[in-house]
Amino acid sequence: VSRICTWRWTSVNITQGAKILNASIQVYTTWSQFGNVTVRFQNSSNAEPLGTNSYNISNRKKTDSTLWIKQENSGWIYSPNVSTVLQQVVDLPSWTSANSIVGMVQPNGTSNQIQPKTYESGAANAAKLVVLWETVAPDTTSPGFTVNPYNLTTTNQSVRINWATNESANYTLTIGLCPQFTGTNSFSNSTLAFSHNQSIAGLSNSTKYCVNV
Numbered sequence: 001v002s003r004i005c006t007w008r009w010t011s012v013n014i015t016q017g018a019k020i021l022n023a024s025i026q027v028y029t030t031w032s033q034f035g036n037v038t039v040r041f042q043n044s045s046n047a048e049p050l051g052t053n054s055y056n057i058s059n060r061k062k063t064d065s066t067l068w069i070k071q072e073n074s075g076w077i078y079s080p081n082v083s084t085v086l087q088q089v090v091d092l093p094s095w096t097s098a099n100s101i102v103g104m105v106q107p108n109g110t111s112n113q114i115q116p117k118t119y120e121s122g123a124a125n126a127a128k129l130v131v132l133w134e135t136v137a138p139d140t141t142s143p144g145f146t147v148n149p150y151n152l153t154t155t156n157q158s159v160r161i162n163w164a165t166n167e168s169a170n171y172t173l174t175i176g177l178c179p180q181f182t183g184t185n186s187f188s189n190s191t192l193a194f195s196h197n198q199s200i201a202g203l204s205n206s207t208k209y210c211v212n213v
Contacts, residue, residue, distance in 0.1 A: 040064070143169040
């Protein structure tokens with residue numbers, strides 16, 4: 001039977017939302033012979049302990065997978081860079097530093113096997129999750145206009161405002177009577193985009209309005 005090799009690392013010191021630059025699962029094996037195997041993580045912000053009940057591993061929600069190409073040797077073996085799939089875990093809103101991560105390696109077929117040493121056989125040969133990461137500073141700069149707001153379509157009682165931003169952004173547009181900016185109405189869109197437009201109806205004919213985006 002093709003076994004799923006599974007490890008749980010506790011107290012993983014990675015900040016939520018950090019940028020994973022490089023990550024590798026490193027295991028010490030007495031023997032390994034495999035073609036293409038897949039590497040995944042449990043898609044959980046704090047993976048629960050491993051259990052002995054049926055389907056304890058296979059029923060867990062998983063990240064996308066990374067391919068591990070053929071390798072035949074004993075001693076320490078290293079997975080390819082799995083940063084993209086580990087990133088899915090630390091990007092979870094409820095992930096916090098010191099939570100637990102479960103990693104899984106699944107060979108394809110009965111002839112593809114890994115026989116890793118476990119923590120119980122000696123801490124020195126326990127599987128390692130080696131991660132290089134950096135903290136990403138929050139973006140506190142408001143987007144700028146690459147195309148200033150302009151009136152694309154006008155009728156007697158409606159208008160359509162278009163504009164573009166220098167980064168993907170959402171918006172709130174407010175329209176009111178000039179010059180005091182009274183009687184305002186606001187329109188919001190939470191979808192991130194570079195190009196934006198907002199149609200506004202119910203306006204009064206021959207009336208001057210001001211718009212703030």
